[in-house]
Amino acid sequence: MPEYQTAMPLSVSSSESPSSKLFVLDTNILLHEPFAFMSFKEHDVLVPMTVLEELDHIKDSKKDVARDARVSIRAMEDLLHDASPEQMLEGVSMKGLGSGDSAPSGRLSIFADLGMAQQEQAFTSNENDNRIINVALHLQAKLAPREVVLVTKDINMRLKAKGAGQTLVQDYRNDQLISDIKFLTRGYYEYSGNFWDTVKTVESVTEGRDTVHTIQKDLNHEPYINEFLIDEAKSFAGIIEGMTGDSLEVLDLGYERLMSRRAWGITPKNIGQAMALHTLLDPHIDLVVLTGPAGSGKTLLALAAALEMVVESNMYDKIIVTRSTPEIAESIGFLPGTEEEKMAPWLAAITDSLEVLHKNDENTKGSMSYIMEKANIQFKSVNFMRGRSLQNAIVILDESQNLTASQLKTIITRCGEGTKLICAGNLSQIDSNYLNALTSGLTYIVEKFKNFSGSATISLDGVVRSRLAEFAEKEL
Template sequence: MGQKNFILDTNVLIENPKCITALRNGQDNNIHIPYTVLTELDKLKRDPRIGHIVTQAIHSILLDGKLAILSPEYAERIDAANPDDRILKETLGSGIDDPILVTNDRILQIKAGIHSLRCEGYKDSDPFRSDSQMYTGFAAEDDSPAINNFRWENGTPVFHGVHGPKAITYTHEVWGVKPRNIYQNLALDLMLNDDINLVSVQSEAGYGKTFLALASALFLALEKKDNPYRKVYLVKPIWEIGSKMGYLPGTVEEKMLPYVRYIRDLAVKLHEQRPANRIFMDTDSERFRFNQKKFEILPIAYIRGMNLENCVVIIDEMQNMSRTEVRSLLTRMGEGVKCICLGDTRQVDNPYLNESNNGLNWVVKKLRNNKEYAHMVLKGERSRGPITDMVIKTGL
């Protein structure tokens, strides 16, 4: 086969920033970028949702010193407002021998066919994965594990902590909760480890990270002897999904209730498995109001100026917090604090953040390999139920 001349559309670079290397196939093919594509990337890099991916695409272009940018002088003379039309005209007027336009835009493919321009789709997409997804907390069998990482050794998970390797051959039972799979058991092991002050857990919805964190917090604050924990705080950023509900009347607790209803439901479920009377004001009431001397839910805005000591802090949906908010929150924590951070960087509701730029991802990026910190990606074959299983498996 002869050398090919590929001209890349914007969508191909965004769907897989590594496509340049793949299409070049060593030294076999030539890669060209229309000037209009650079203009589109320049606009898209300001989009908070995909700006991090666009940055990767631009980085790939800069690293490849052999690709050619089609003439900007010719592009500026093109009389067309539609970027696709401009890319098409740039390709047709490039003077390149037998160019092949690579695009996943069906309309642009049809337009290319009208002009008898060869066109191919690029299906090898490479979804972006954040640090909190890639750094799973598990080392490969042949690799030397980082501090506070697990490694599978002869089918057994072995934890490599500050005191050396420890095989996890036991199963936790915490506040009446038994793990549904081995990953939940390992997450509990991190949450209950006295040597680890800060734990973060990444997982898709339904794998039980909040339930496990609550069970661990109740155990540490209400049951475990010889520990400093006297209270549980749950901190949560408030970002509504869908249409806004507007201002809500009442106290802070009443304002927060629509956003943390699931927390109360999970706490009640744990209470039904094993009584946790001290965290409730009145367990005979259907409201199950929390006793704020033992269990308090706080919006992130109320943390500034506080000094948290001798407590368990659960930070839920940390992916919706900014780096600055996370730093402000974590620097409020004094002596005797166990902090459990939860989230999923694929479910960012904050319109000013993205999969890369969010609180959970920054914690993993900056704190990993610290002896008092551990992170893991929670997974398994079963989530909260068959419908959730089906959604996760099909990628809906």
């Protein structure tokens, strides 16, 4: 093994800000958000050499995070390419890399941890996680009283670091917009009792079949565009179409009318499904986000609405179905057939839903084949969505809770003119090692897009799959 100089990085207190902290980043932070090192404002950031080694191994792999590794490496190289070895160890200023209050002003440094003396290491095994923890512990001791914080999305690594004596260990929360999942936007607000009993003043205008009520904002909740307003008495259902000052413009949908909406033979079983179906069938809404437990009807409603708009209404040309598959990069290539056939095991939920929609047909299999061809349903890997421009299509993104914010951004920016994106996911069934309900990309876009007039979110509550599924969702 080559000998590395272990010069002390940075100083006890950064020259720019005496109270700044030093954040030591784990590899998974840069895979989760390639530009994460620029997110710590006035604080300094340190990347151990072990992290660079891990990024190097990943960047040429077939893993779905290989691109994120390459992006992160290039971003750091752009900042450090003119720095001398001594400057890289001491830290290079990140001023000018961004704008606004969140722009970084601290320094980025690389720490050559591969040459640390044996007596400086809390863990003697050569595992990468242990080597990164050793760096944090070493800097905590050498730079005291300056605060040194280890940042990792690996829960077990956080436990190991604390157990070894690392005082400050935390998750990366820059992309976390809410503090508790219970604060996540639901897509509707339910009034207790009768809606009209809570309305003090109203002005109503009717044009054709549409009636728009202008009412005062309710001080009890913060409204946003395309939020539904319903009541316990089941006497009113409306959607916010505009906001001016302290008033709301609410389109009266009618509770019974909303419940009688239909798509491809499917009618809603509860008010949540009715609201979801309304947004799915609305051509003015480009992004629909459906959240809720397994069995609440997310995939079935999305597919029924898509078929209705493609086959019956001819509003779109095709249906593209994709989903997050954590292991797809390693295993899809070993499955036989075309891309659609390779994707079939992961998209069985779609074919199951298609079978439900045609279960009463004389020849269910024949109907499914005919509809898949008629609606031009294409199964695509999420890995191959980059670089594409999807025009005049409905894109159904299933299991989107397993995607990061940057991965979802990549897919959303693929949507061209006349394309509608439907994101469905269950935040209680996240398979990613580094995501939870708060940091999921699904949560991120729900909060980011809630004030965008071209999007709508609906959180489905009831489990309608079966009484067995409903009991399991509640009790297990």
